Amino acid sequence: MEDEIEFIIDSTKEAMDNALVHLKKKFSNIRAGKASPAMVGSVMVDYYGSQTPLSQVANINTPDGMTITIAPWEKGLIQEIEKGIHLANIGFNPMNNGESVIINVPPLTEERRRELAKTAKAEAEDSKVGVRNDRKNAMNSIKDLDISEDLQKSLEEDVQEMTNKHIKLIDELFVVKEKEIMTV
Missing domain, CATH: 1.10.132.20 (Ribosome-recycling factor)
Structure with missing residues (x-):
């Protein structure tokens, strides 16, 4: 008992x-105004045919309160990362500089x-x-x-x-x- x-x-x-x-x-x-790696936590990337979380194929950093930088471990993944961000429909417009993907987080x-x-x-x-x-x-x-x-x-x-x-x-x-x- x-x-x-x-x-x-x-x-x-x-x-x-x-x-x-x-x-x-x-x-x-839930986004609170300043950039954070958690904002792209739901992004999945097509990595050699399988859907993989973004954090497993790239380093995600926030150099300042309004920017997220994503540095892929393989340069060939940049287009896939951009596509994954668009498909995740999280309201960001990614840009790439050939080395990494940059997301400017607009103020709320x-x-x-x-x-x-x-x-x-x-x-x-x-x-x-x-x-x-x-x-x-x-x-x-x-x-x-x-x-x-x-x-x-x-x-x-x-x-x-x-x-x-x-x-x-x-x-x-x-x-x-x-x-x-x-x-x-």
């Missing part, structure tokens, strides 16, 4: 932690910043829903156990406390991301 209880609590905590990890990953893909307009903040809020809400679903699953599992009412109440309070902690962390992550997006 003790093992089942521990399993329910541990798996719930792990699921809620995974919701936070997923949210952080989603937030890293106020309207675009608001849209990105809304997107970040939606991602945060999705994560909260995931955490609440994890709580619901844990509560159902606890109810199915053959244990005393006092122990059941205690476990439910523990799960609720864990839920509150994760919701608070999600809110904190959102506030930081929103500030990052809205800062000019």
Whole structure:
């Protein structure tokens, strides 16, 4: 019985932690005005017939806040990298200088910043829903156990406390991301 209880609590905590990890990953893909290698993280390149992530065929750097440089390990990949950036539909216009691909990141307009903040809020809400679903699953599992009412109440309070902690962390992550997006 003790093992089942521990399993329910541990798996719930792990699921809620995974919701936070997923949210952080989603937030890293939301552009916040300054150039970052994560902005081209979704770009796939045709490398000898197979789709390969850009980061596996080139060095990606940000020499300043408005430029991303992509230096392929093989010069013949420059056209494929440009094509991959266009196909990824991330809103950038790549240029090449024969040695590397250069992307100038345009500054965000106020309207675009608001849209990105809304997107970040939606991602945060999705994560909260995931955490609440994890709580619901844990509560159902606890109810199915053959244990005393006092122990059941205690476990439910523990799960609720864990839920509150994760919701608070999600809110904190959102506030930081929103500030990052809205800062000019």
